[in-house]
Amino acid sequence: MISPRSLAGLCFALAASLAAGQASAGASKVFRDWVAGCDNLRKCTALSLPGEAADTVSYVRMARGGGPGDTATLSLQIRDTKLKKSFEARLTIDGAAFPTAGRTFGGTSSDGEVGEIDLPPQDGEALIAAARKGTKLDIAFDDKTFSLSLAGAVAALLWVDEQQGRLGTVTALIRKGDKPAASLPAAPTLPVVESRATASLPKLSEKDAKALPRELRAHLKRAAPDSCDEAEEGSENYDSAWPLGPRTHLVSLVCYRGAYNIGAGYWLVEQGKVASSRRIAFPTPSGKPQDDLVNSSYDPASGLMDFFSKGRGPADCGTSGIYAWNGRSFVLASWNEMSVCRGLPPDEWLNLFRSEHKAVK
The missing domain is CATH 2.60.40.1880 (Invasion associated locus B (IalB) protein)
Known part of the structure; x- marks a missing residue:
């Protein structure tokens, strides 16, 4: 079933805007x-x-x-x-x-x-x-x-x-x-969402790529123990870190694991200082951000983050979408959802937000 954290993004009566500059x-x-x-x-x-x-x-x-x-x-x-x-x-x-x-x-x-x-x-x-x-x-x-x-x-x-x-x-x-x-008024124009690739930035060494998530998890255990569940054995193998800028790193921690869903939280860490890390609140169509992304993956070559949260094993309900790193924050680029588990395949999930993607250097 959809986890409590991923359910935070599901609200179907809305008229709120997503973020500054977005339709x-x-x-x-x-x-x-x-x-x-x-x-x-x-x-x-x-x-x-x-x-x-x-x-x-x-x-x-x-x-x-x-x-x-x-x-x-x-x-x-x-x-x-x-x-x-x-x-x-x-x-x-x-x-x-x-x-x-x-x-x-x-x-x-x-x-x-x-x-x-x-x-x-x-x-x-x-x-x-x-x-x-x-x-x-x-x-x-x-x-x-x-x-x-x-x-x-x-x-x-x-x-x-x-x-x-x-x-x-x-x-x-x-x-x-x-x-x-x-x-009737003309239909709104398709918003342009920019993404900034981060693949060309200096990569973390294998040692540092493991150490940074480990240090962040230890800090959260002391300072905010409810922010991310204690990792199950082997969960640390899914924790990751990527450079987003000269001094900024994106860190992903697995916060829960289920039969077909893995939920991860994402933090921005400046200059390796985990004590001042900031958890990313990802915008949703409801206007209520989601802290965790389910079955998510960040692609440094495009600067895009996708997720696919299944409400149950057959994947006939849930949410999916794409976020774009624009050099400052992750903004919503696409959102699909199906609130009823009745056999409809993911390619029929309802699209609630779409945009034109533009890659920038």
Whole structure:
């Protein structure tokens, strides 16, 4: 399960800014059997949640950009084995043919395991309309049938309309009005996040690279024993140190270990003085920093730090993201999350913050 420290970064009703100079992040929310999220550019995605006891994973995906002219795209996603490269699927809603009897939809799979059916715009609109009263969408082809829940679809899409400011406009998915698309503001611009590589800095000797984390851990045990749990046997093998500047080092200490998660805290140490070290508080979309990063890795060649916190072993929920060292601090460059453990793979986790990465010297 997600550790208490990593849960600190999970909050889904937000309107806070991340840090000085960074754009506002997005939010996500669960609506019965649907989940929706929007990023800092007001690009939104809504997904139906697979059944908890389902042997296969299938779901509806709706995606829409935040600009006035951006249209919604709907697709049906299938994760199974032995899918054909192309297939013809029949759709029913609560047992009734959709949209008409005998109509089929073409699906494709490039690897035999992930299938996709893209709905034409008019059929996507018809599906949204049918979801107002429908409860279940079935996809059938060959000898396979996949069931997708529509419970919560209308509420999720209404929330997306609200986040994008479309309520009462001709572009709304649910609550349409007479306001023209031109009444909507332009989508925010993609923020530029700079990262500074540190690979060219003089490296610590093997002896010093081990000694600095050891000294910091000993200091914390005396001065702040609750800041990082006592290392289990072998945890010190995961502790690391990197130069970030002529006198500044980044030190990582493992603070807890689980079956599939390793949590680490990061400190900035100036001139080797561990007594005056500063723990890094990494910004999150909720505005509440996280002290620890789970399954994290710092890359001196790019100045980027990534993390991947799994809510449980199958990695169908949790958080992931990237931070960039800009020469002064670590700033958020990307954030993805999935708050519900219902079989959705990491590549479908909702993106709440994205940026354009720029490497600087």
